[in-house]
Amino acid sequence: MMEAFVHALTIDLEEWHDICGVPAIESDRRSLPSRLREDALRLLEMLDRRGSRGTFFVLGRVAETSPKLVEEVAASGHEIASHGHEHRMATETDEAGFVADLDRAARVLEAITGTRPQGHRAAAWSLGRAKFDGLAALVRRGYRYDSSLAAVRPLGRPDLPATPVRLTTPAGTIEEWPPLSASSPLGRYPVGFALGLRLLPNRVILKHLSRMAEQGRRAVLAVHPWELDPDPPRYRLPLGLHIAHYAGLGGMRDKLDDLLRHVKLERIDRLALPEPLGTVPTDD
Numbered sequence: 674m675m676e677a678f679v680h681a682l683t684i685d686l687e688e689w690h691d692i693c694g695v696p697a698i699e700s701d702r703r704s705l706p707s708r709l710r711e712d713a714l715r716l717l718e719m720l721d722r723r724g725s726r727g728t729f730f731v732l733g734r735v736a737e738t739s740p741k742l743v744e745e746v747a748a749s750g751h752e753i754a755s756h757g758h759e760h761r762m763a764t765e766t767d768e769a770g771f772v773a774d775l776d777r778a779a780r781v782l783e784a785i786t787g788t789r790p791q792g793h794r795a796a797a798w799s800l801g802r803a804k805f806d807g808l809a810a811l812v813r814r815g816y817r818y819d820s821s822l823a824a825v826r827p828l829g830r831p832d833l834p835a836t837p838v839r840l841t842t843p844a845g846t847i848e849e850w851p852p853l854s855a856s857s858p859l860g861r862y863p864v865g866f867a868l869g870l871r872l873l874p875n876r877v878i879l880k881h882l883s884r885m886a887e888q889g890r891r892a893v894l895a896v897h898p899w900e901l902d903p904d905p906p907r908y909r910l911p912l913g914l915h916i917a918h919y920a921g922l923g924g925m926r927d928k929l930d931d932l933l934r935h936v937k938l939e940r941i942d943r944l945a946l947p948e949p950l951g952t953v954p955t956d957d
């Protein structure tokens with residue numbers, strides 16, 4: 674077992690059909706079945722049994738329709754942070770629209786938990802591709818951290834920070850907690866999220882986590898409740914999105930459970946950024 678509470682676990686609390694970039698799904702949404710509650714309770718049970726806690730980035734509109742579930746997540750010891758309200762990508766709005774959506778979600782979450790969210794994650798890791806300074810907007814709204822910058826194409830860019838770090842914006846500083854990725858000759862690839870987490874063997878993921886802990890760095894893993902659903906409802910998606918959404922789901926529940934036997938994960942707000950190291954750590 675790795676030293677307790679070095680790395681972070683994050684969960685986007687949203688429906689299996691909260692998929693960006695598919696206009697048709699917006700109009701079909703009302704008729705699509707909900708799996709949110711059963712998928713989320715399955716994850717809560719697993720985290721409780723394995724002694725890990727996480728940060729739940731809750732979609733405002735999900736909190737509006739399922740306030741009791743959000744209460745249950747908070748009561749289980751997890752952090753409630755913001756995933757925005759409408760799951761609109763930061764690339765599809767301007768700063769005013771982004772802030773309005775952010776504030777709407779914060780109001781819904783605060784009404785349920787009694788505290789304003791300290792952390793934020795944009796839909797589809799889109800903040801790094803926005804045309805405005807999304808991090809500065811978050812600083813102005815009082816957020817302590819963001820977890821939206823993936824250093825992996827096409828979700829983000831390889832020049833974005835790959836490990837948790839404090840960033841300076843024109844409005845002040847903010848912590849950035851990006852999802853775990855690694856570099857290869859073919860470019861950066863996801864390790865702690867999306868297809869990386871689903872398809873890489875756990876021993877490879879654990880090796881990355883151990884090495885980062887040795888280097889005094891923290892890692893962020895990211896899952897969705899629907900990824901623990903071995904047979905989520907099917908929706909016709911473009912090929913790339915189909916793979917991103919459906920590949921590797923079969924064994925994911927057991928895989929995450931096994932991973933949590935070997936490493937205890939913590940909510941972001943309970944982790945401090947590592948002290949600056951004497952030397953710049955080598956990448957990976």
Ligand SMILES: [Zn+2]
Nearest residue numbers: 685687796797
């Ligand atoms: Zn999302």
